[in-house]
Amino acid sequence: EPEVTQTPSHQVTQMGQEVILRCVPISNHLYFYWYRQILGQKVEFLVSFYNNEISEKSEIFDDQFSVERPDGSNFTLKIRSTKLEDSAMYFCASSEGPSGFYGYTFGSGTRLTVV
Amino acid sequence: QKEVEQNSGPLSVPEGAIASLNCTYSDRGSQSFFWYRQYSGKSPELIMSIYSNGDKEDGRFTAQLNKASQYVSLLIRDSQPSDSATYLCAVNSLKAAGNKLTFGGGTRVLVKP
Numbered sequence: 001e002p003e004v005t006q007t008p009s010h011q012v013t014q015m016g017q018e019v020i021l022r023c024v025p026i027s028n029h030l031y032f033y034w035y036r037q038i039l040g041q042k043v044e045f046l047v048s049f050y051n052n053e054i055s056e057k058s059e060i061f062d063d064q065f066s067v068e069r070p071d072g073s074n075f076t077l078k079i080r081s082t083k084l085e086d087s088a089m090y091f092c093a094s095s096e097g098p099s100g101f102y103g104y105t106f107g108s109g110t111r112l113t114v115v
Numbered sequence: 116q117k118e119v120e121q122n123s124g125p126l127s128v129p130e131g132a133i134a135s136l137n138c139t140y141s142d143r144g145s146q147s148f149f150w151y152r153q154y155s156g157k158s159p160e161l162i163m164s165i166y167s168n169g170d171k172e173d174g175r176f177t178a179q180l181n182k183a184s185q186y187v188s189l190l191i192r193d194s195q196p197s198d199s200a201t202y203l204c205a206v207n208s209l210k211a212a213g214n215k216l217t218f219g220g221g222t223r224v225l226v227k228p
Binding site: 041055 | 160161164217
């Protein structure tokens, strides 16, 4: 069964450092998303991406965050200057079509720890 | 008002019994509803989707939707210890330009042998 692949599975970084989280969505999917989940809390929307541009972003997704699809397969989330409160599980997701019809397939996640 | 609400649980269910999970949502324009299962430390896994009022069955799972009451539920029949997980309700809203799903906080289910 096709999978969404995320790397690394766990990243530890110092406060103020830049991190890039990487995702390879399912190959025929057109819609891409980043979510995060702080330990013990709900899954929170960060950003959606379609047709090489951001289609929606949440209040969490401020100027410190950016997304990119640098080639035909990768989808990345960059945090420019990490804060302690950025520590969370970050999930990439993709869908074949609009999520209202298809739902998402999530990757296995990257656990980001900011120290 | 929270957009998608679930009882956090834990919902303790004997093995073989029916687990009943509920979810309410605030956006009356919501069109699509999903149930995800999340094991501890893992990513959410889609188990059911429902779009129309009524029931939808898939194996041991039944999703029920009542748009007038803004209510969606999930029944797990013949519960097994492997069903012990957190179940997330997710809703697609017409207001969401980017096709986002909004998740509830999840209901933790414990199936006891």
